[in-house]
Amino acid sequence: MIWLKKRGIASVAESVLNFEELDKTVACLVVAARNDGYAQVYAKCSHHVVSALKVDWDTSRSATHGVNTDAALAARKTEFNNLQLPVMDLINVALQSDDHVAQLKEIFPNGGEDEDEDLA
Template identity: 85%
Template structure:
């Protein structure tokens, strides 16, 4: 259990956090959130200009005109919330093993001699 507590958890966590599927999904979510924030900020600013100056502000040439950033952000959130990582399936199968510590060592090696007890 010492390996699992000291080294194994880090190897398992790194495998999950560094998974390509998670990285790509988080990147898409960040881009969608940034785009939506920009579009919403531009719309709010335009609204304030119209109210303050009592003029019609033409937003038809803005990069956000006609773009539904809400839908893109909602889709990115849904993708993130429904994300399934293959590494999690591997972890679940490994934990079903009778000797799950040995199985985790084999599945997620940390490159050190794990049989030595430093205590």
């Protein structure tokens, strides 16, 4: 169990955080959230201008005109929530094993000999 505390947790975190698909999915989610936030604020601001000045405000040249940023953001959130990390499947199987430490060491073989001495 000491191996899991010392090296295993760091290895799990490293494997999850370095997963390329996670990076791509989070980047897309951030962009979609930014676009949606911009669109919502622009729409609100346009509404205030129309109300305050009693004029028609042409939003047809807006970058968000006709774009459903809310749907794009919802799709990116769903993509993020459904993201599968292969390493997590391996970890779940290993943790159900009788000798989960040995299984985890096979998944994350970077542990040193000094850590094996701590197990004794």
